[in-house]
Amino acid sequence: MSSRHQRRFPLTLASVLLLFLSLAPFAPSPVLPQTTNPVPPPENHWLGASLDWNADSPLNFSRRIGRASLIYMWFMANPIEDGAFEYLKTKVLREPFPENGVLVITMEPIAGLDKVDAAEIANIVKVCKTLNDANISVLLRFAHEMNGDWYAWGIKPALYRQTFAAVATGVHAGAPKTAMLWSPNIGVTYPYGARSPATPGSADFIELDTNNDGVVDVNDDPYGPFWPGDQYVDWVGMSLYWTGSPFGQNTIPFAEDFFNSIHGRDPQSGVKMSTPDFYSNYSVSKNKPFIVTETGAMHVEGRPGPGELEIKKAWWSQTVTQAALTAFPMMKGMLLYEVTVLAPREFNTSVNISYAYTLNQTIRDPFVADLPYDLYTWGPLVYSRHSAHFSATAFAGYEIDPTPGPINGTIAAVVNAQPKSTSTSTARTSATATSAAGVAGSSSGSMKPGAGSSVMARDWKSTAAVLFAALLAVVVVVA
Numbered sequence: 474m475s476s477r478h479q480r481r482f483p484l485t486l487a488s489v490l491l492l493f494l495s496l497a498p499f500a501p502s503p504v505l506p507q508t509t510n511p512v513p514p515p516e517n518h519w520l521g522a523s524l525d526w527n528a529d530s531p532l533n534f535s536r537r538i539g540r541a542s543l544i545y546m547w548f549m550a551n552p553i554e555d556g557a558f559e560y561l562k563t564k565v566l567r568e569p570f571p572e573n574g575v576l577v578i579t580m581e582p583i584a585g586l587d588k589v590d591a592a593e594i595a596n597i598v599k600v601c602k603t604l605n606d607a608n609i610s611v612l613l614r615f616a617h618e619m620n621g622d623w624y625a626w627g628i629k630p631a632l633y634r635q636t637f638a639a640v641a642t643g644v645h646a647g648a649p650k651t652a653m654l655w656s657p658n659i660g661v662t663y664p665y666g667a668r669s670p671a672t673p674g675s676a677d678f679i680e681l682d683t684n685n686d687g688v689v690d691v692n693d694d695p696y697g698p699f700w701p702g703d704q705y706v707d708w709v710g711m712s713l714y715w716t717g718s719p720f721g722q723n724t725i726p727f728a729e730d731f732f733n734s735i736h737g738r739d740p741q742s743g744v745k746m747s748t749p750d751f752y753s754n755y756s757v758s759k760n761k762p763f764i765v766t767e768t769g770a771m772h773v774e775g776r777p778g779p780g781e782l783e784i785k786k787a788w789w790s791q792t793v794t795q796a797a798l799t800a801f802p803m804m805k806g807m808l809l810y811e812v813t814v815l816a817p818r819e820f821n822t823s824v825n826i827s828y829a830y831t832l833n834q835t836i837r838d839p840f841v842a843d844l845p846y847d848l849y850t851w852g853p854l855v856y857s858r859h860s861a862h863f864s865a866t867a868f869a870g871y872e873i874d875p876t877p878g879p880i881n882g883t884i885a886a887v888v889n890a891q892p893k894s895t896s897t898s899t900a901r902t903s904a905t906a907t908s909a910a911g912v913a914g915s916s917s918g919s920m921k922p923g924a925g926s927s928v929m930a931r932d933w934k935s936t937a938a939v940l941f942a943a944l945l946a947v948v949v950v951v952a
């Protein structure tokens with residue numbers, strides 16, 4: 474967002490006018506519903522969250538917003554370890570999860586795309602099918618943010634497309650309620666440094682240099698080289714945060730940042746960039762429902778500038794409100810990043826960064842007061858009895874108060890809810906590490922701050938010690 478490499482345009486009266494005039498043509502009529510989508514979009518919109526699963530839960534998130542949210546994010550590493558799969562089953566199948574809910578699985582091929590062979594694809598299908606058999610739909614967000622260089626699977630367009638297609642073929646054949654979710658990082662600050670680190674002359678470089686001018690920079694297409702093909706993609710997604718301007722500073726989001734970025738416009742001025750219009754090209758014209766897979770506004774504890782509430786309110790006001798839903802009718806889902814992380818190393822200081830809206834009541838109350846509940850699709854009031862692992866009585870009491878929304882900021886009470894304690898096991902611990910690392914890595918990758926992003930992501934992942942620190946650093950404040 475605030476990259477020193479990002480192009481800036483003066484915010485002139487003309488550009489403001491242009492922005493205004495441009496709003497109307499950007500409300501195309503959606504061609505939903507899609508009968509062939511393994512996970513059809515909801516009638517309205519899903520609103521859910523990425524959680525720190527070790528300390529938080531779908532039930533807790535739902536209690537915080539006063540509605541049964543239907544969709545949650547899970548990070549999982551490839552190759553899939555038995556312990557990680559057990560941990561997922563514990564959290565999603567053996568603890569309350571909404572009936573007919575959706576799990577977005579971010580599948581991270583941390584050992585490289587070439588390790589995703591037939592046997593590993595069979596493992597991926599098994600995980601998805603296990604959830605599908607319990608009536609949980611899956612959006613498989615395979616190898617996300619592949620257009621950034623901070624992950625092992627980044628900026629390898631040919632291998633990425635081939636692997637995504639192979640995973641899609643396996644999943645479509647073997648997991649009936651699993652959809653493939655193609656989810657790059659927001660492209661307006663591509664390639665997240667002045668020049669891409671892709672090796673000049675390599676086959677990948679030649680593909681990435683979409684305008685054939687001998688460099689891979691902001692003028693190249695950040696999405697097209699990574700498109701696996703229409704038949705392999707069911708949903709399209711995007712990571713899009715407010716991370717301050719300059720990056721890491723507490724500042725108020727640009728008024729139309731969300732709208733502009735998704736349309737390939739300069740986030741601040743709204744002037745069209747050469748970056749393609751993601752929403753029009755990949756969601757509307759391909760008739761794929763769109764989900765914002767990671768979003769939130771960064772607030773850095775203790776730094777000067779506007780307060781946390783001001784920053785976050787300015788972000789949710791342009792992302793979850795009626796205006797945003799109207800501007801993006803194909804945007805059928807959004808996952809809030811409801812996690813607090815320790816600042817990346819490049820901050821040179823140990824501080825907490827929070828993207829969350831609901832963890833702190835001071836922020837949550839105004840958030841729920843602004844949330845247009847009626848425009849979203851919520852789950853049943855009683856949390857799931859889908860699991861054969863449990864007797865029906867195991868879920869007794871996990872009920873969300875049916876009284877209509879906490880419109881005035883009061884969080885709806887929960888009837889008798891006393892979440893069960895979970896057993897601690899080595900499987901849980903190791904799987905949590907995987908999950909937390911995924912969250913940390915993903916977050917830093919998604920901050921799209923330019924060159925620093927990749928450095929940050931590599932730092933986070935460089936040693937086991939850092940990984941462990943990342944795990945410890947994922948702190949959730951349950952108010």
Ligand SMILES: *[C@@H]1O[C@H](CO)[C@@H](O)[C@H](O)[C@H]1NC(C)=O
Binds near residue numbers: 527528530533951
């Ligand atoms: C959920 O919230 C309760 C009460 O606020 C808390 O005790 C519990 O640790 C939270 N986490 C989980 C995983 O339920």
Ligand SMILES: *[C@@H]1O[C@H](CO)[C@@H](O)[C@H](O)[C@H]1NC(C)=O
Binds near residue numbers: 754
């Ligand atoms: C995006 O769509 C526009 C038309 O809306 C088209 O001109 C352009 O070529 C498309 N770009 C890509 C990369 O698909």
Ligand SMILES: *[C@@H]1O[C@H](CO)[C@@H](O)[C@H](O)[C@H]1NC(C)=O
Binds near residue numbers: 780781834835836950
């Ligand atoms: C909640 O957020 C407010 C506003 O940023 C802050 O003053 C307060 O310390 C936070 N509370 C907790 C428990 O973190």
Ligand SMILES: *[C@@H]1O[C@H](CO)[C@@H](O)[C@H](O)[C@H]1NC(C)=O
Binds near residue numbers: 820821
């Ligand atoms: C952090 O430290 C590095 C190395 O000393 C320095 O280059 C960088 O400017 C510092 N960053 C900030 C935000 O102070």
Ligand SMILES: *[C@@H]1O[C@H](CO)[C@@H](O)[C@H](O)[C@H]1NC(C)=O
Binds near residue numbers: 948
């Ligand atoms: C981060 O927040 C947690 C929970 O509020 C707190 O215990 C911890 O000390 C904070 N860490 C830093 C470095 O401020």
Ligand SMILES: *[C@@H]1O[C@H](CO)[C@@H](O)[C@H](O)[C@H]1NC(C)=O
Binds near residue numbers: 606608858859860
């Ligand atoms: C899945 O949903 C169907 C239709 O609602 C229901 O008949 C079936 O019992 C459910 N299966 C499980 C495992 O919950």
Ligand SMILES: *[C@@H]1O[C@H](CO)[C@@H](O)[C@H](O)[C@H]1NC(C)=O
Binds near residue numbers: 881882
């Ligand atoms: C908010 O709603 C609760 C529950 O309906 C009610 O008791 C309370 O008086 C309301 N507060 C305000 C400020 O309207």
